[in-house]
Amino acid sequence: MTRTVSKDGTLSRRQFVAGASVFALSMMTGCAPTAASPSEARMTPGTYSASANGLFGPYTIEVDVSEDAILDVRVVDTHESQYLGQRAQSTIAENVVKHQSLEVDSITGATMTTSTMKDAIRDALTQAGASKKMFDEDATTPAPANVAGDIEDFNPDIIVVGAGITGLTAALTAADRGAKVLILDHNKHFGGSTMYSGGYCAAAGGDTLPSYGYETDPDEFFAWFMDGDETTFRPELSYVAAYNSGPALDMLTKYGAKWIEGGPIGEDVGAHANAASTENATKDVDYFAAYVISHEQRGLSIFEDTAPSIQEFVEKGQMAYLLNTKATELIVNAEGQVTGVRVENGAEYEAPATILSCGGYCANDEMLSKLYARWARSGSASSIGNMFDAAVKVGAVLHDMDFCRTDGGTLPVLEGNGQAVMREIKYKTPGLVWLNTDGVRFWKEGSKVDRAYFDTERNTVYCVANKALLESDDLLYYGNYATYVTDSGNEELERLAEEGKVVFKGDTVEEAAEKAGLDPKVVAEQIERYNGFCKAGVDEDFGKEADALIALEEGPFYIFETIPNIKNTYGGLVIDDGARVLDAQNRPIVGLYAAGETAGNYNIVRPTASYYGGNLHRGCTFGYTAAMSAAKDFGL
Incomplete structure (x- = not known):
């Protein structure tokens, strides 16, 4: 593997170590809450309110205090999102009380909410008479000091570009097969667009769904996918989407993902247009698939749940990850085989197989401006489309890039x-x-x-x-x-x-x-x-x-x-039923695989097949498929 070298010529571990901080998310352990020091100024007991401007509008909090302690923090009125913003508000409030400090962990993906909540609580405490030094003890969770193994000595079998649900599943599947895996992501944390979701994941078959009382049938799931105009999707990919979905969900479950009951998916239930998860919890309907929900009803918790397994693989020397690291090019040998990745700072990382799972292009203004005169974005800001051109340069073909x-x-x-x-x-x-x-x-x-x-x-x-x-x-x-x-x-x-x-x-x-x-x-x-x-x-x-x-x-x-x-973006790289990237002659480009939005998630099933948990289903299923194919192709 080519070394990452700093300006003074020595190995740089800054980006490598920075990646470990993802595993500190929501693990806010620290000392038990204690009252402020007797030497600090006393507060006037009571309830104090303060307001702040959140992402979507103003909100109001109330803080109950005694003379020397924060007793409670409540959000009494808010316009923040339920999945992320309001959960961030609740987490910050809980941990400020728990640690008796405003210096608590920020919430990944909710930076603005974290900042404004702390400011509002500080405002209320100031009204109560708290000094600036009260409640300022550092209660943040330190990132792990290091990760096992040195990046210059780590020789991966598989490189996974992208650390969302697709990349996470691919990495865990490859490691489960015994492969050594290097994960690269241009973000400073794992999660991709999934971290902003509700954590719904659909599947059929496997062992996880029966544990929640769902008896599903991949045959019928596949038949449902096929019930439409076959010119709008790829039947062979629909087959994979049906039959590999259960094993993919099982892989996430095996390595720590925790779920709660969701609902069935059938002809008349489980579609966005006519179903609600709480109303579909009963099984007294005809169905062929089902969806479960991440136990905290947010996509981010899937990554928190699986973090210990990732870290265990790292400590065993079987996995490494580099965050804040943007892949830009693919390395190709004289035979046209992809043998690795070059990143923005010029460093090169080599492996027999590379899986592209780095999302679509909904945050790439240059690409979108060719399609739209006006647009806003609710998709992930991490979907920058950074590897489409790189793949095309080595012979890959794009499909359905005309609109989103x-x-x-x-x-x-x-x-x-x-x-x-x-x-x-x-x-x-x-x-x-x-x-x-x-x-x-x-x-x-x-x-x-x-x-x-x-x-x-x-x-x-x-x-x-x-x-x-x-x-x-x-x-x-x-x-x-x-x-x-x-x-x-x-x-x-x-x-x-x-x-x-x-x-x-x-x-x-x-x-x-x-x-x-x-x-x-x-x-x-x-x-x-x-x-x-x-x-x-x-x-x-x-x-x-x-x-x-x-x-x-x-x-x-x-x-x-x-x-x-x-x-999301409809188009992406053309792949076969093993998630191998194809060239213009429909031949696999040796060493290159793609999954999730990078492979054009939405050509997998007919466009009218809208169902709860579809995005995570297609992402994790094809991440699993890509890793299984890479392991098979290279005898891992």
Whole structure:
């Protein structure tokens, strides 16, 4: 292996050691809580409140104190996301009380929430009379001092590029087979986009699902995948997705992943459109697959749970990982075989097999700008598409790179492309009317959303509603839908309407249209025509279902300017059923494998097969498959 050398010519271990800090996540052990020193100034006992601006809006906390101790910290009002932001708030609050210190571990992936929570708690303590030195004892968890083995002496059998769910499963599977594994990731922590998810993972077969009472059938799972237009997906990959899913889930379970019961997946259950996990916990339905949920209902805990196993492999000298290390090129020998990876600082790492599991390109503005005029992003900022060009240079082929998996309804409250989704409307709400930039209805609302936003001019859709529709449902989210935090009183919606930049309100539809910069006459004619379809019960233009034909007759009217937000990328490297990367002649490129979004997750099953736990299912299943193939191909 080529050495990583620092400026003074000696081996640099900084990046290597930095990787160990991922395993300190949420392991906040430390001394038992003690009261402040008697020499410190006393506080006035009571309850104190403070406010802070979080990622998606302001929130308020309350802190109970005695003369010399923090008794409780509560979040009383918040707009932060349920999966990550609110959990971070709760964790910080719990550990400040536990350790009687504000110097507690930050939460990976929730840096802003961590910082603002500490500031708000400090504000409340200051109100109580605490001095600056009170509650400042360091209670952070130190990263492990080192990892076993020296990187210059570590000669891996397999290099895994990317440390999300796909890379994690690949690494554990390869190590389980006895291979020596080097993991590279450009982030400073493990997790990739999975750490922001709810931790749902689907499968069929294997040993894990039966332990939760699910008797599944990979044959039927495969048949369900195949029930569609085969020109839109790869049947041989659907087969792998069905039959390797159980063993892949078992691999994560074997090395520490903890789950709770999720629900079944069948013809009428388990699909996003008609299922809720808590309601599908019973088995009294016909199903062929099932999903489980990470025990803390967040993707990050999968990495926390498996961290001890990773560390054990490291200490045994069978695994190493380099974080803050961006792979940029593939190394090829004279026979055209991939023999390793070159990283951004020029260092080279060699191995017989390289698995690319480094995500898609939803955070690569250069690539996206070739496809979209306007977009926001709710996908992972770590999906930078850094290895697509590298793979193409060694002969790989890309597929389905023409557009991305998107949600609609994003209000562009922040200027510029690629911004985080700060506000989103329920753009599939029955009764909403979609207009293009000409003010003309152009689509069956709620259908094929990614294509609707991709095809329309400037990727902009104007959604029309009225007061009655707003009163029938909470239409606005803080952040995107995955935060599960809505503007229940429409206060934020009305504020945005008063601001008049992305939400436009008028007593008449013409007035709202004029404020939105649309032709008032054209918009009024479109709404009148649509209302006629509602009365007749038949949408003659686009075939919208009768129960979704809700007339917009009485004002006030609201027009929302919306753009797409990029969640995942459809396209990627062409692979075979063993996750081997193929060239233009459909021949495997020896030594190169790809899985997860890097291999175009969404060509694996028919596009209409939407089901709970699908992303993690496809990621871990093909990470497992790639590692098994590499081990077989090289006799590991």
